[in-house]
Amino acid sequence: MKNIKSIATLLGLMLISGLINAQSAIVLYNERVVEIEQTLPDATDLWVKPEDLTRVNDFVLKPEGACLDELCVPVLQDRDSAMFVTRQGQGWFNVTELADKLQQAHVTDYADGVWSFGVLPLERQSFFRGAVAPDFALPDRDGNIVRLSDFRGKKVLLLTWASW
């Protein structure tokens, strides 16, 4: 009896670890490459745990919704919706649904589970409306993060070029 139980446990563990492998994902957003250990299997959408949502795109799941700075997208959490579901007590957040709601472009390699997200349109609203230069955070050649906002108070000539 004890043996049967431990075999069952072992099988269960193997099943779970198999699922964990099948559910892992990689998310690309700006300079980030975020590895997600566990996602909820879905043919078209990316579901992650709330703590992974923040690793992916800085949104924080709060009682009032998914929030980034002052913006909060309302999310029902006491029942299942297109944005949020609960399975065995674990909440899962739909990252692609949020992206679609915010009109953020995305492209996925489903075979490898690699999800690539474009620039958030809300970060460029004042660019299109008010000619405000969108901020960025990119590493310079020494690895220090350069933000445009670091140069406030100076005139900046922003030049692009290429070796090719």
Place this chain on the structure above:
Amino acid sequence: MPVWQSIYEELKSDNFEIISVAQDTGGEAAAGSIFDDANVSYTSIIDVNHHISALYNLVNVPSGIWIDEEGKIVRLNEGTYAKTHFNGQFGTDDYVPIVRDWVAKGAESEYVWDREKVRSSIFQRTPDAERAQPAFRLGTYYFTADNDTKAEQYWTMAQELDPTSWNYLRQDLQYEEGGSAGPQWQARREQIESAGGVYYAPLEIDAVDADN
């Protein structure tokens, strides 16, 4: 690039910074030596995902953007050169004088655009073209992981989603044809120009000749 360095040394005391961003999937190996050879002391970035072009709707290199002390754009989306190259084949000597004028006079410079002019000069993208950026980003991810098949798949997808981007085409031709100005580029350029399109938005610097 050495010319920009000399201009930087001339102007940097006036609360002025140059941020130079290489749009290069090849990273340090591709673009690093070009910065080094010019002994560049301004801010230098190698942007493997072409993030800046995506963020500012730029379609070609070189491109220049002027940003004032408050973070407002006062000129953008221009094919900018520090001087003419190869006996005037490309480049211009008209751009540096207007940069000097702006650094000296700020908002009073006649080369500063107002908000409406800047807004109307932002290159417009279709929703499909907006998807080109995450597709290109995905291709670069695979390129970095040495998966050339998938890199090519997603870089091609980016070109199809955004046929207006010279950057996506020319970056890819670097690997396909060993150069970004070969037969495919030439054919595409002729195709666009014969349809009345332009390779670069022309510089609008009417007043330079009068000043000189």
